[in-house]
Amino acid sequence: MKTILLCIDTEVERAREQAASLTALPLETDQVRVVIYHVFRGDDGADAEKLKSVSEATERLEAAGFTVEIDQSSGDAVRNILEMADEIDADVISLAGRKRSPTGKALFGSVTQDVSLKSKRPVLLSTTE
Amino acid sequence: MKTILLCIDTEVERAREQAASLTALPLETDQVRVVIYHVFRGDDGADAEKLKSVSEATERLEAAGFTVEIDQSSGDAVRNILEMADEIDADVISLAGRKRSPTGKALFGSVTQDVSLKSKRPVLLSTTE
Numbered sequence: 001m002k003t004i005l006l007c008i009d010t011e012v013e014r015a016r017e018q019a020a021s022l023t024a025l026p027l028e029t030d031q032v033r034v035v036i037y038h039v040f041r042g043d044d045g046a047d048a049e050k051l052k053s054v055s056e057a058t059e060r061l062e063a064a065g066f067t068v069e070i071d072q073s074s075g076d077a078v079r080n081i082l083e084m085a086d087e088i089d090a091d092v093i094s095l096a097g098r099k100r101s102p103t104g105k106a107l108f109g110s111v112t113q114d115v116s117l118k119s120k121r122p123v124l125l126s127t128t129e
Numbered sequence: 130m131k132t133i134l135l136c137i138d139t140e141v142e143r144a145r146e147q148a149a150s151l152t153a154l155p156l157e158t159d160q161v162r163v164v165i166y167h168v169f170r171g172d173d174g175a176d177a178e179k180l181k182s183v184s185e186a187t188e189r190l191e192a193a194g195f196t197v198e199i200d201q202s203s204g205d206a207v208r209n210i211l212e213m214a215d216e217i218d219a220d221v222i223s224l225a226g227r228k229r230s231p232t233g234k235a236l237f238g239s240v241t242q243d244v245s246l247k248s249k250r251p252v253l254l255s256t257t258e
Contacts, residue, residue, distance in 0.1 A: 021251035028155040098246060122255045
């Protein structure tokens with residue numbers, strides 16, 4: 001069984017792209033556990049399962065045959081994602097990779113860039129404008 | 130059939146990590162064509178098949194059951210990789226993701242960063258120190 005850590009924020013479009021980057025691959029879905037992970041900034045009792053981005057990704061991945069779990073934490077996104085990847089021994093970390101600055105220049109988000117640079121695990125970057 | 134564009138340079142260790150990032154996934158290997166691609170700086174008649182990095186990646190991927198093709202070009206790496214990805218309609222672009230600067234700071238290579246930012250296709254980043 002392989003584990004993919006899918007780190008999603010609150011942007012529905014990015015969550016869809018991340019789900020699509022997995023469903024586009026010819027993965028043996030019965031051999032893959034996807035852990036959808038959201039890091040809240042503050043610990044205010046919010047529930048990741050109620051986020052539209054999380055439910056969209058979950059629906060699409062389950063429809064494609066993946067086993068999906070949802071997990072959450074609060075605090076520093078980069079540190080928490082790296083810790084979670086170690087904890088579940090993720091084979092791949094899925095991140096949303098791009099956004100445009102107001103001047104139109106393509107940029108990585110800082111969380112995406114930091115996790116990609118700091119983790120030794122393969123990172124699957126899916127991209128949106 | 131899905132197509133993965135595996136862009137490798139002359140570093141054997143990075144090529145191994147890129148092959149490992151694919152063999153670590155539960156991919157239906159008979160559904161995947163891997164195109165190993167190397168961009169030479171100059172057009173001096175060099176042959177990508179003779180590069181140690183290319184032969185290492187080829188051996189590992191074929192041993193894992195993937196169909197592997199080798200292609201090459203010369204000139205601007207970023208532009209050529211983006212064009213090749215379009216030409217073969219790559220489902221994923223595999224890139225080597227990291228190196229350390231002399232001060233120990235983690236960095237993306239510029240080709241990796243530019244391709245990741247400029248392509249709309251998912252990018253699989255594998256990392257080495």
